[in-house]
Amino acid sequence: MSRKKVHVTKAGKKWKVQSEDAGRADSYHDRKEDAVNRGKDIAKNAPLGQIIIHKGDGEFQTEHTYGNDPERYKG
Template identity: 45%
Template sequence: MTCKAGQAKKTFCLSEFASLAALYCRESGETNLRTGRSIVGRKTYHVTPASNGDWKVTGVGNSRASGVHANKADAVAQAKELAKSQDLGQVVIHSRDGKIQT
């Protein structure tokens, strides 16, 4: 992809940046949180609502939940313990509507 005519050579247009980022992600095997995948060397655990009203803990890249809990506090506690067991673990907590809590 190319930038519009007249853009400085030292800067990237958005399309070039996106292409470079995608290329890096494909070659390194790493991606970002927006896509739901882990960042370089980081293991991410998501606490999300389950369809039956429980809360589940799922590691990025795992096909199954690491745990299912009746309440959110227990799910967050498990996610924190799992993240602490990794060198660069992190926890992402979602609200009941699925949005990431800040």
């Protein structure tokens, strides 16, 4: 089973929420917090979900995974 990856990125003056496998954005938001909350909802509703949050300049900021991860990492 593949993981559903949802990205939150800056798109002009808005924040965009888009799944990697989608051809277009799920939604646009004025506030980053709103976009992150929407992205988390999408990721949490997938059997294996992941939200990848980017800074305003596009650089990686953080990520969260949801669901029963079949791989276990020591650490």
